[in-house]
């Protein structure tokens with residue numbers, strides 16, 4: 001996976017230097033992220049419908065999970 005940089009430092013996958021340490025991530029529309037549970041994430045990407053948006057402000061990282069959250073293992077994603 002290419003190097004992903006991210007400034008969301010309260011995410012479980014965030015690492016110093018603003019690097020994302022997740023094994024994979026899912027970027028999607030804000031609307032899709034709000035409507036789907038935590039377990040819907042990158043491992044399911046092949047079966048997720050397209051989610052067009054009008055600007056970058058309408059996209060988000062669906063893989064985000066807060067540090068210490070009990071849901072950190074819900075989606076099959078690990079730290080690299």
Ligand code: SF4
Nearest residue numbers: 006011014020061064
């Ligand atoms: S999973 Fe998403 S929000 Fe979390 S560090 Fe990686 S890119 Fe940022």
